[in-house]
Amino acid sequence: MFAASLALGLSSCGLFRAKEKKEVKKDEKSESKLVGRIASISADKKFVTIQSYGSWQVPAGSVLTTLGPDQRASNLRSSGEKLGQFAAADIQAGLPLTGDAVFYSPGEPTKPGGPAAPTPEGFTPSLNSGTGNNSPFPQLP
Numbered sequence: 001m002f003a004a005s006l007a008l009g010l011s012s013c014g015l016f017r018a019k020e021k022k023e024v025k026k027d028e029k030s031e032s033k034l035v036g037r038i039a040s041i042s043a044d045k046k047f048v049t050i051q052s053y054g055s056w057q058v059p060a061g062s063v064l065t066t067l068g069p070d071q072r073a074s075n076l077r078s079s080g081e082k083l084g085q086f087a088a089a090d091i092q093a094g095l096p097l098t099g100d101a102v103f104y105s106p107g108e109p110t111k112p113g114g115p116a117a118p119t120p121e122g123f124t125p126s127l128n129s130g131t132g133n134n135s136p137f138p139q140l141p
Contacts, residue, residue, distance in 0.1 A: 032103040038066060038096050039086060045095070048076060050087045050102050058104050064089055066100040076102070 035058060039051040050064075058064065060080025067073050074094025081088040089102075 032065065032105045034101055035064070035104045036087070036102045038098050038100045038102060040098060041096065045091060047079070047088055047090045048096055050076075050089055052082075052085050052087055056082050056085075056087050058087070062104060063092070065103045065105070066094070066096040067103065068097055068100045072097075072100075074100075 034053060035056070036050040036052040039049045041048050058078045060078055062078045064076040064078060065073060066076060072094070074096040075092040076089035076096070077092050079088045079090055
């Protein structure tokens with residue numbers, strides 16, 4: 001009887017031990033996700049309509065990449081406009097063709113125009129920039 005209670009007591013010690021937590025770290029940079037295909041291209045070749053595969057979860061201003069069957073690539077910027085299963089995007093670089101796959105890589109959204117340019121050392125902004133008269137901004141009282 002003593003042996004049975006000792007065995008039960010020792011096995012229950014494991015119940016009180018803190019379980020080790022397994023941390024699952026996601027890669028900061030997610031892989032590209034196939035979100036649709038090029039359905040049509042505007043006559044002036046400035047924007048495309050994308051037929052989405054599933055619900056459109058791409059934020060406006062996000063960069064999209066297309067890939068054709070011949071490994072031809074182009075870059076698009078999501079405009080935020082959508083209607084049903086179709087979404088619009090502006091062509092940024094390259095020449096997408098109807099049927100090309102469209103990929104989205106989630107990450108930090110980019111602002112149109114790119115990152116802010118650093119101010120050159122020794123530069124003082126003025127009211128007359130570009131006129132040759134580089135007087136500084138007036139100070140407010």
